[in-house]
Amino acid sequence: MRIVVCAKEVLEPDAVNAYALAGRLVIGQDGKTLSQAAIPRLMNAYDEQAIEAALRIRDAGVDCTIAVVSAGPNPADVLKHAAALGADELVAVPFDTSQTDCSGIAALLAACIRRSGGGDLILCGRQASDDDQGVVPAILGELLDMPVITIARELSVRQSPDGPVVRVTRVTPNGDETVESALPAVVTISNELGQPRYPTAARTIAARRMQPAVVSLEELALDPKELQPKAALTQLFVPTVQGNCEFISGETPTETAERLLERLRADGLLE
Amino acid sequence: MTSDVLAVCTWDASVDGASSEVEELLTLGRRVSDALGTELRWLVLGPWSPELAEVAATYGVTGIDRAQSPELETFRADVYVEALAQYCARCSPSALLFSQTFDVRLVAPRLAGRLGCGVVMNGLGLDVDADGRLRVIASAYGGDTRAVYVFGDRRPHIVAVMPGAVAPAPAASSGAGVDVRDVELDLTNVEERVRVVEPARAQGPRLEDAQIIVAGGRGLGSPANYELIEQLAEAVGGVAAASRPIVDDGWADPSRQIGLTGKIVRPALYIAAGVSGASQHMAGCSAAKTIVAINRDPDAAIFRYARYGVVGDCLEILPELIRAARTR
Numbered sequence: 001m002r003i004v005v006c007a008k009e010v011l012e013p014d015a016v017n018a019y020a021l022a023g024r025l026v027i028g029q030d031g032k033t034l035s036q037a038a039i040p041r042l043m044n045a046y047d048e049q050a051i052e053a054a055l056r057i058r059d060a061g062v063d064c065t066i067a068v069v070s071a072g073p074n075p076a077d078v079l080k081h082a083a084a085l086g087a088d089e090l091v092a093v094p095f096d097t098s099q100t101d102c103s104g105i106a107a108l109l110a111a112c113i114r115r116s117g118g119g120d121l122i123l124c125g126r127q128a129s130d131d132d133q134g135v136v137p138a139i140l141g142e143l144l145d146m147p148v149i150t151i152a153r154e155l156s157v158r159q160s161p162d163g164p165v166v167r168v169t170r171v172t173p174n175g176d177e178t179v180e181s182a183l184p185a186v187v188t189i190s191n192e193l194g195q196p197r198y199p200t201a202a203r204t205i206a207a208r209r210m211q212p213a214v215v216s217l218e219e220l221a222l223d224p225k226e227l228q229p230k231a232a233l234t235q236l237f238v239p240t241v242q243g244n245c246e247f248i249s250g251e252t253p254t255e256t257a258e259r260l261l262e263r264l265r266a267d268g269l270l271e
Numbered sequence: 272m273t274s275d276v277l278a279v280c281t282w283d284a285s286v287d288g289a290s291s292e293v294e295e296l297l298t299l300g301r302r303v304s305d306a307l308g309t310e311l312r313w314l315v316l317g318p319w320s321p322e323l324a325e326v327a328a329t330y331g332v333t334g335i336d337r338a339q340s341p342e343l344e345t346f347r348a349d350v351y352v353e354a355l356a357q358y359c360a361r362c363s364p365s366a367l368l369f370s371q372t373f374d375v376r377l378v379a380p381r382l383a384g385r386l387g388c389g390v391v392m393n394g395l396g397l398d399v400d401a402d403g404r405l406r407v408i409a410s411a412y413g414g415d416t417r418a419v420y421v422f423g424d425r426r427p428h429i430v431a432v433m434p435g436a437v438a439p440a441p442a443a444s445s446g447a448g449v450d451v452r453d454v455e456l457d458l459t460n461v462e463e464r465v466r467v468v469e470p471a472r473a474q475g476p477r478l479e480d481a482q483i484i485v486a487g488g489r490g491l492g493s494p495a496n497y498e499l500i501e502q503l504a505e506a507v508g509g510v511a512a513a514s515r516p517i518v519d520d521g522w523a524d525p526s527r528q529i530g531l532t533g534k535i536v537r538p539a540l541y542i543a544a545g546v547s548g549a550s551q552h553m554a555g556c557s558a559a560k561t562i563v564a565i566n567r568d569p570d571a572a573i574f575r576y577a578r579y580g581v582v583g584d585c586l587e588i589l590p591e592l593i594r595a596a597r598t599r
Binding site (some may be wrong): 013016017020021025032038053055059101102103106126127129130131132133134135136137139140141142143147148149150151167170171173174175176177178179180181182185190191192194228229230231232233234235236237238239241243244245246247248249253254256257258261262263264267269271 | 293328329348349373376377379380381383384385388389390391392393406407409410411412415417418419420421422423425428438464465466467468469470471472474479483507508515518519525526531532534536539541549550555561563564572574575576577578579580581582583587588590591592594596
């Protein structure tokens with residue numbers, strides 16, 4: 001069975017937030033590109049967890065190859081990390097993704113998956129930590145005509161008389177829900193899956209020798225209309241938060257607590 | 272000539288009248304349809320209640336499109352996506368707005384994929400730009416940054432709006448009666464590909480409905496101290512919640528998580544103890560009317576959002592708060 005994991009390179013979200021909070025986030029001339037060289041680029045953490053989910057399926061004894069696909073201006077670093085984590089195959093689609101939108105990326109990934117050997121199970125992070133949109137996996141599922149199961153904390157694959165089946169535990173607002181679907185399917189992975197493993201030294205060294213298969217945009221033969229943004233990003237900005245915090249203190253914690261409760265009662269917030 | 276239609280879509284809104292998310296959505300729909308000069312219709316999928324027509328009139332909805340096939344009785348993703356696709360084919364709305372729930376996060380982008388149109392999630396504001404194009408301000412980078420998206424020609428424009436993004440405001444003139452129209456959809460042949468083996472079972476009171484929430488974060492120091500959050504919640508008649516780091520570490524159940532990847536809440540009172548105020552957390556609670564922050568670090572981001580702040584160790588303050596709240 002072939003498991004395909006889609007991975008995206010993002011700017012380190014904590015660094016972006018630290019600059020934003022300090023009022024020092026630099027937004028480029030175009031009004032929508034973050035250009036600070038000091039902000040590290042890395043694999044979207046949810047995508048890393050999607051790779052971890054794939055590795056756990058392999059660890060459970062399922063005979064599979066794990067292919068990691070990345071589209072972006074420079075997919076090499078993300079794919080190198082994927083190899084170090086344990087991916088068997090790497091597929092790179094070098095492309096200036098700022099020229100399109102989530103629908104375009106999904107179309108590109110769908111074409112790439114079709115052309116590079118297909119997939120029985122497509123795993124994606126629940127959302128990217130830059131735009132937070134979380135729509136690519138769902139669109140991808142529609143384009144590949146596969147069911148989509150979102151926000152997984154656990155998944156397993158088993159054989160049934162009718163073919164392979166994926167069982168997924170989803171984190172819903174009402175607690176865990178367990179669902180099943182025949183493969184092929186798209187599953188998105190949430191942070192509740194737990195920490196991904198660290199690359200071992202041996203794997204990291206071996207990963208250096210792994211070369212990604214490079215797929216050009218021309219090879220994908222996409223209709224240019226599919227890459228045309230349907231909802232185009234035009235601007236990024238940092239909203240201002242007006243703080244008006246009144247600090248409450250006392251000689252002792254007891255006094256502080258009593259003063260705080262007094263205020264909340266006076267405001268009618270507590271009985 | 273038929274005029275353009277902007278549609279807002281809900282389901283499960285009829286259980287106990289309209290919820291505030293629906294009222295927010297209708298308010299936003301009214302504003303945008305006024306700006307675009309379109310008719311505002313409300314698509315109600317599944318269970319129906321007559322009170323919805325009254326809510327529609329209050330918020331200036333022109334008409335309700337009601338789809339009540341037996342297949343829509345409970346939410347199922349494949350059936351709902353197909354229902355929405357058929358509705359769009361039949362009524363060609365220029366835009367379709369949703370309030371962003373767990374299920375909408377799946378359904379809205381799938382619908383966009385099926386129809387080949389654009390979709391924007393995490394909407395906090397919607398307006399029409401100088402060229403008459405629909406524009407969405409959405410939360411990005413966990414909530415500290417805003418991204419602005421402008422829709423192209425391809426319709427419908429699909430937008431999911433975060434709960435609490437706008438304050439509900441009834442229409443200035445409630446106009447004539449709302450026409451309720453039944454939409455016939457053919458859903459008999461839709462095969463649901465995902466089967467529920469074990470349904471989710473909600474435990475305890477819903478955070479989304481709570482008027483008082485007490486949330487704990489890493490500042491609690493250890494898993495055992497989460498008990499202090501539960502005790503304070505009980506003492507003030509509220510519900511206990513948690514930040515993502517302590518949920519990831521297993522101190523609290525994921526169903527308690529507040530934030531962009533957890534629950535979006537808007538209680539009257541939100542007490543955050545040992546929570547730093549990361550944007551991803553604030554995205555889930557910044558709609559609270561009053562935020563109280565207890566944190567050791569006077570520079571913690573949470574104090575920028577808080578109405579009242581206590582600089583101190585929450586392990587010292589919480590037991591005193593519990594005691595003081597109980598003695599009332």
